Amino acid sequence: MIKGLKNIVVVALILALITITFTGCGKDSGNGKAGKTGTSLDKIKASGKIVLGTSPDYPPYEFHKEVNGKDTIVGFDIAIAEEIAKDLGVELEIKSMEFGGLLADLKTDKVDFVMAGMTPDAERVKEVDFSTIYYNAEHGLVVNKKDIDKYKEISDLKGKIIGVQKGAIQEDIAKEQIESPQIKALGKVSNLMLELKTGKVDAVVVEQPVASAYVKGNDELYMTDIVFKDEEGGSAVAVKKGNKELLESINKTIERLMKENKIEEFVINANEIMDNE
Known part of the structure; x- marks a missing residue:
């Protein structure tokens, strides 16, 4: 009688473990499939x-x-x-x-x-x-209007302080296409334009539509004819x-x-x- 009771208890425990296992398998695995937490x-x-x-x-x-x-x-x-x-x-x-x-x-x-x-x-x-x-869009160059005659070609930017947006593609473009640039990377383009106006950078590399927008709103700035190549643009x-x-x-x-x-x-x-x- 005791032996039979022990067998019943063992079987019950096994069934409980099986239930827990299958319940666990039915929970979300994080793959976003239908019927689970969703994508x-x-x-x-x-x-x-x-x-x-x-x-x-x-x-x-x-x-x-x-x-x-x-x-x-x-x-x-x-x-x-x-x-x-x-x-x-x-x-x-x-x-x-x-x-x-x-x-x-x-x-x-x-x-x-x-x-x-x-x-x-x-x-x-x-x-x-x-x-x-x-x-x-192509990438252009913005300079202070008083420096219009200084920067006609990319070679004129050799060793200059170039402003770029931090983490943006223009940072790589400036490093690759300008000889020995001093890169100044800031989080906001608006701050770069302020740095340009106050003479803390010599030029800013930025996409042409963006350059055009900032130049339209500020008489102190000028967008040059310089265009930077961007094969992966x-x-x-x-x-x-x-x-x-x-x-x-x-x-x-x-x-x-x-x-x-x-x-x-x-x-x-x-x-x-x-x-x-």
Whole structure:
């Protein structure tokens, strides 16, 4: 009788262990498959919003503008981001930060995607995934207007103090295409332009649409005819590594906007907004 009771207890324990094992296997493994915690895209749709990380000191891509008495981040990157959110059926939330911190916040899930005139260069591709290129621009040079005659060719920049945005593609361009440059990298383009006006840098390398925007708003600055080569150029949307479904959705939106010629329209509108400031 006691032997039989012992056998019953052993069988019960085995059944309990089997139940626990299979229950554990049914929990989320973190791969985002249906029926579990869901993918990043599922979470975005469930929350009703998608969070954009950007550095709004880069007109006409993204910049501050007073709209109906309220400081608002606008620009053609923002217009594209709004279309991405619309196609997903969610609201767009914008988080402003310095350019150099954007990918760190993306990798730690503080933002869902990044748009900041960002080029998918070899180093960034190791860290995050990128959409198809949605806009191409050449890189130009801004100098103080009093120095117009000093800088006619790239060779004139030898050994000069060159301002670039920290972590941006222009930092590599300046190092590779200017002989012995003294690089001064700052987080914000607006601060670089201030450094240029006060003589703390000799020139600033920046994308031409951005250069044009700053020169329009400041009589002390001048955009030269110097153009820098950028074989890997172009702006793309960044998402966290492996976020395949969100990336596919973003690419569909970009493809639609390009077919409808909307991106060029957004660029024109952003420039008009700046002209009306």
